[in-house]
Amino acid sequence: MIRVTLPPHLRTLAQVGWEVELEVEGRATQRSVLDTLEAQYPMLRGTIRDHVTHERRPFLRFFACEEDLSHESPDAPLPDAVASGAEPLVILGAIAGG
């Protein structure tokens, strides 16, 4: 079980709480987690990564275990603590006013 923390606007959009729990098949990577997240919550497609290129939207960042994973390969394994569910994958919006 993988835990994912969403920024407030995306929680509202997906009608979920602070954190969602996902059963991810195979190795836990950014790509496999986001694929699973979007399959379970289709309204989030295009809001975290681009519909066509699947690139992370520029004002969002990915953190886990107090590390910035935003610039890691989407196919790199996530930390063991995320894969085990001990720690969440955190999706954060940039502090950019608004």
Next chain:
Amino acid sequence: MSKVRVLVGTRKGAFILESDGKREKWEVSGPHFAGWEIYHVKGSPADPNRIYASQSSGWFGQVIQRSNDGGKTWEIPGGGPQPGPGGMPAGQSNKFAYDTSAETGKPLTTHQWYDGTQHPWEFKRVWHLEPSLTEPDTVYAGIEDAALFRSTDGGKSWHELAGLRGHGTGPKWQPGAGGMCLHTVILDPSDTDRIYIAISAAGAFRTDDGGQTWRPINHGLHSQYIPDPNAEVGHCVHHIAMHPSRPSVLFMQKHWDVMRSDDAGDSWKEVSGNLPTDFGFVIDVHAHEPETIYVVPIKSDGEHYPPEGKLRVYRSRTGGNEWEALTEGLPQSNCYVNVLRDAMAVDSLDSCGVYFGTTGGQVYSSADAGDSWSPIVHDLPAVLSVEVQTLP
């Protein structure tokens, strides 16, 4: 008794204002989609309970919302898991992918950037949603970077009408201050194949074959702020309005200049007349008097507020050239708000109601065709768009 529903898009959510035909007491609901930029909200003429909204954010991109009960509840079309095989894939309602296919699309070229260099086309947001006049599930979307999309399944999926972007002048299109947006979509009620659109800063275009091919309709526009003031494209058209009884007569608020066409855009002439300034964004037509039009003059492209700090709607009963200031109920000192291009609308009650919203968060209404005004609300976030539904 008839009633009106005013659909307001703001920088931080949507609001719905409802009143009976007297238009004196208003109920306000919202914010819907709180915290998001709502560029446009518009109801279907074929089914007034069907409303579409464009919700966007610099962080999370585009979302399309749809209501089937007049704005009481909302859903993302296709936002949930789709049952059964063969259904439209879920989560496509915010997918605005330019059509580059060999069969129906056009190569994705570049457009002119602010500095004159060429820049790739990139989807940013939906500026304007124009529901079909007859089919509730058909709706057009004008987007930034400029292109026209259509959905025929209630917003679940979108397909570009690529003939517009493929017209060939794309490399000469350039963004205005708000981006390179397709902000105006007008459907001809007498001819389902005819659509008018306008782009900042490319100009106005028309199709006569349902969107397959387009041609620029900018003859007569003169823009001193571009290298060739009489160019075929490159003009910063801010908005166009049409009266449904005379679909070949168009009124345009350009960056500077108020213009009129009596031949479906084939030619334009200036009708700014005695306006205190002919810069502005909105323009609209009285519901029952096709020669009565409204604008809100703004001081200049560098100073986006009313001249002399006086918020004045100007009305012409002669289709332009002769204008009168409408001031009763509007602030006549220290007013420095703007009225953006999609933020004026009219209802179709016997005494035509006129509405507009400001960047200061006020939505003003007039139940007497502009003679007098009062604010329905005055402390909303900056208003981006105003549309009105007249309901039985």
